[in-house]
Amino acid sequence: MSQLPSLSTHLLELRGIHKRFGGVHALRGVDMVIDPGEAYHLLGENGCGKSTVIKIISGVHAPSEGEIILDGKSYGQLSPIQALEAGVETVYQDLSLLPNLTVEENVALGQQLVSGKGSLLRPLDKKLLKETAREAILNVGLVPDKALMSSPTADLPLAVRQRVAIARAIACKARLVIMDEPTTSLTRKEVDALIELVAKLRAQDVAVLFVTHKLEESYRIGGQVIVFRDGQCVAQGNIADYSRADLSHLMTGREIESQRYRTGTPQTKEMLRLSNAGSGDAFYDISFSLKMGEILGITGLSDSGRNELALAMTGHLELTHGQIEIEDQATQIASPASAIKQGIGYVPEDRLSEGLFIDKSIYENEVTLIFDDLLNRFGMIDAKKGREAARNISEHMTLNTSDIDLPVGALSGGNQQRVLIGRWLSIEPKILVLHGPTVGVDVGSKDSIYRAVQAMAERGISLIIVSDDLPELLQNCDRILVMNRGRVVDELDAATTNEERIYNSMLASYQEVAE
Amino acid sequence: MRKPDGNLVLLVMLIVILLITGGIMSGGTYLSLFNIQSMGSQVPEIGFLAIGVMLAMCAGDGGIDLSGIAMANMAGVASGLFAMSIFPVAEAPILFTVTFAVGCMVVGLIGGALNGLIISRLGITPILCTLGTQMLFTGITVVLSSGRAVRIGSPEPLYEIGNGYFYDIPISFLMFIAVALVLGVVLRYTPYGVKLMMTGANPKAAEFSGFSRFRIVTVTYALSGLLAGLAGLIIAARNVNVKWDYGTTYLLIAILVAVMAGVKPDGGHGRVINVVLSAIILQLLSSLLNFIGLSNFVRDLAWGALLLCFLFVNRLALVDYFNTLLSSRRDPHASKT
């Protein structure tokens, strides 16, 4: 890696970037250098400013102070169009796909927008659009058939959307591709394809900047690591020179070791049993049972039916075959409300749109489920009782603020997730289904979420964790079910199995089923 | 209640300014007891409708109630015809009034519930649904009354509701304030109210939390209808007569009042007290213009300008700035380590 003094050799350089949002000082003097053809891994805890620095590079935010040097030219701030013109393409954390436009348009419109320097008063070249989109879609390993190209992105599963977003980034002549947590909903196979793609991009002298919480992927990709803490860059260097412990330490300022969290053991009472359950063509013949205080992991590729299974157990999807028994009583779960009434809780995958009331207070978000139980004798909500309950939850979930009147949106993602999980403590469900409980959450937050999960199992709640994060399942579960093409293909003891074993089982069986 | 509500502060300041201006410009007549009473008795009609609009907006998903005034007129006409067919006005004034008043509320409640059912069960967008029911209700009123005004008459108790005073305060205004208070409490302190606001803020999360959207939406629109029914009662009590085309301009004005009160059309946010103040402001301004004798076309202009001013002030966050000077600001991240 050459560090020449001249400006022009760097693709991009940030000097003394500060960013304030009202009273929040998100970035406190960031210096960073990006060179062509290199891969960068931007690491840091939730809320340390990673997304913010990216948004500054891609022109979404203007820095409060500092200088951006792009291709040797200095800017006080960039506009989205300037950044795009310079070849800075971004896959945002929220993907930033336009839900109502087709895949084709999402992928390829940007190219024509940029080549017209942002001018909108010009004709649209449909042919060029199709060609560009086709090529990019092929490059991310999707099949560019008409059905896909002409669907609105809102109709696609998350994993496909994520790849469409990546396709958009590489559809233009990119020189720097930024990806903010691009693999959160990708399965291992898809991640492999992405890693190959990155290698290809680098071979064409394109720089790639990753923001990620998944260290093992960063190690596989290699390149430089940039560590942020509290809005400052605390380290930059070759990733191979840092151990996991080093990085954790740099990010958090404290030691966190990887460990198996699961301590308790399931009780004998059977809480839930599915027999030959099925729903449409999403999943079939699912049978398993769950003991009191047991933690069951369910994993599989994104189209394996695991998401639908989670939804069906919690009243969001109708079960068309088989039956569900709760405490040996055959039952039906017709709606989320009925699931809750029967003691089944659900922490959805997408916490912002499905879980939290983002501009309502922490208090309201924590006691959401028990408003009807907080009544005093006038039929009003007993605020004292409610706040008591909310404080209790905050404490249990080790929230980093004691002010329960703050809007929940003011919390970082990890804390938000804790509120969402803690909500269920208020009704002590019999069964709690956690869907991707730590997606996009940093190490520190993960730690406290896992501890809280274990404490729930100790108290006799049966838990189901639906997740891609294999270490998470291994660290927390008693058993792990692997799903595939709508069926359970393997059942493993979490204490004795390992990641490799699960992957092999998952992929091997995938091919078997496919045949 | 923990943070002073910027909009509330603004509304209160505006009321004070209008009262002072009016007092000065009219040489005091504007502030005379008679005029204050007169203005007070004019507030409830539009006030009830505006609260109804607010409720619908709070329910989210493009919630709006365009059928308010149509429902008020329908309530007055239908309930009036019904009550008159049972009790002769002159002989049983109390029974008549009670029947009529209850009838108004029942008709409003049913009409509103119909809106709610159509929206939550059939999934029709509120704007289309209430536009359709607005025409339907107006049509029913026309059919019932053959398009003529229906004379409700003014038996003593009904007259009192519309024109009487309780310690110098118009009874209709007191009724309005009482209903607003009850609603304010309901929205703030009952599970229904809190759930309404949360559903409006994020319908999907509400569903995941097991709230019954069906029940919340139906109850909300039914409440909005109930308020329209009350508006119908007040109209009948004040004017002795009810008619299908009364108050056609109220449709937009009710929305104007709600919006000026800071109700978010996206749902999930709205305070009854702000709507009450906002309705009062509109009344003060409108009476002031009538007092000065300005052309009534200027009133339209003034309303438009006032609304845009509100938006500018909110945009520039002047009120927040003002508030920070008043109270020390909490930093959400202060506790972060």
Add this chain to the structure above:
Amino acid sequence: MVQELPNPAAPLPERKPRSIGALFRRRPELVSLSILIAICVIIATANPTFLQASSLVDMARASVVTGLFALGVFAILAVGGIDVSFTAIAALTMYSLTLFVINIYPTAPVALIICIAIVGGAILGALNGRLVHTLQVPSLIVTIGTQYLFRGVLLAFVGTVWLMELPPQMVDFGKASLLHFDSANGATVSLPLYFLFFPAAAVLTWVMFNKTMMGRAIFATGGNADIAARLGYNQRLVHTFVFAFTGALAGLAGIIHVCANRMANPFDLVGTEIEVIAAVVLGGARITGGTGSVFGTVTGVLLITVVNNSLVLVGIPSTWQRVVGGLFILLAAAFFVKRQK
């Protein structure tokens, strides 16, 4: 780049069955079309007079002003807004312009008058757009404000007197006919020249939406404005353009209204906005933005026009007309939702 073989593990998006239901879901305007056809069949059965050429010509004529408004409203709904001020824009431009022509430039050619109307409407619309962009509040609120403002300015400062004596060239333009023939009772039926503006505007709108970057930018903004902004779509331009576009159409509609009626009444037009919005929504545009089509909008306009202009024909007495109209909106909307599910 090297073309890579499709990854076998890539989950294919499941193909939607090509059923009628799926087709209706993808193309809601077909639902509107079906409703339109059904309504026409019903009316024609009730009174075959409906199928006369003269009634079709009458419908065509009656749809022009609503249609021009509706195309504008469609653009606004597509960008994710609602506009209730376009009727006030139309009223303000048409009245001020007519006043100007009568008093200052009585010999102005019609083409020039129309151009001024379009430009005038566009300027007022652009003001809306800028306000929506700067104030960052839903456009419904802003346009309620500007509706009052524009109408207030018109009536308080420009004038309230009806202008009955239009310059001859405007009257001639309103009378000029595209084709005319005599019906059975010796009455002349004529399709006015100004009718052409509606299809022309529809085609123009279609081109704008489907053949320019702006069209995509409008849909992008309607889908999600924040995302569109960070992807480099200039939001200020998009908003200003869309509202100006709607204003321009409104200005055009206003002046056509004047010429067709042979008088300029400043009290006209305002109050019809909700009906126009209903027409567009019945045409398949979602009130939340990002969807809809020109074809659907035209269908929606025809739907409303046919219903409005056939109640007497079908023999519904005045007293019942509102009940029927209201029920129609509800039924059509319900059918719509059902088919879309």
Add this chain to the structure above:
Amino acid sequence: QEGKSITTVVKISGIPWFDRMHTGVKKFAEANPDMDIKQVGPATADSAQQLQIIQDLIAKGTDALAIVPMDPAIIEGLLKRAMDRGTIVVTHEADNQKNTMVDVEAFDNSAYGAAMNVRLAECMGGKGKWTTFVGSLGSRTHMQWVGAGEENAKKHPEMVLVDPNNESFDDANGTYEKAKEILRKHPDLKGFQTSAGNDVLGVGRAIEEAGLAGKICLVGTGLPNPSAAYLDSGAITAIGFWDPQKAGMAMNSVAKTLLAGGKIVDGMDLGVEGYEKVTVTKGAGDGLLVVGNGMVLADKDTYKEYLF
């Protein structure tokens, strides 16, 4: 009566009819410089708006109100309170208004409706299909006029009334569409009797555009100036009206008399053309009904005498 105030409240300000009335009010003000005389009205045709204006005027302490109610029934309660407070109340176009001291009418409504129909029947030759338009079904005077018209038409057994009482909402364009539709449904229609001021303009345009001017008869309320072109072309057979200017002056004159404590008696002269010898009877309520002689029926040949 030095310094006393009379305010005329019209249905809606700005429209030609009430602009014409305004000229009368201004004339009256010039003649009475020591009084405070004005005209106001709502910006929109909505009885609720008019109600508010009247209420504010009462609160302001106006001495006398001369009101042309949008809807007499709706303001009954308010007018009662006004009179209880000592405000003088005079109305116009509201012979059913109970709570008024004096209601001034330009003519007898039934006579007017019948007169228009006589003119229509004459034009139609006493036979053929005809129809009627009203501003709205709730408009009492309009319903009285067409009612009297229907009554008169019974004298001609061959006149057939079809699809009666179409609502025009005083909107020329809407009336035009509706007239076209009726002409389509009844291609052999021979006559229209209309009520609201704009109806003749809408129906007239429909007739003219269909090339039926002179073949179909149209008699209705309208003002000379706006109707001129259609009268000339023959699309409008005749218009009926009374002069709002005179009506405005008559109302103000009555109000002034009442303010001075004077009496309104049968056969008195209000000092206004068409109201030189008014009939005074008991009104719908406790007040009086004053009927003048202000009816005008004008056609192609005579409308030029009334240019407003």
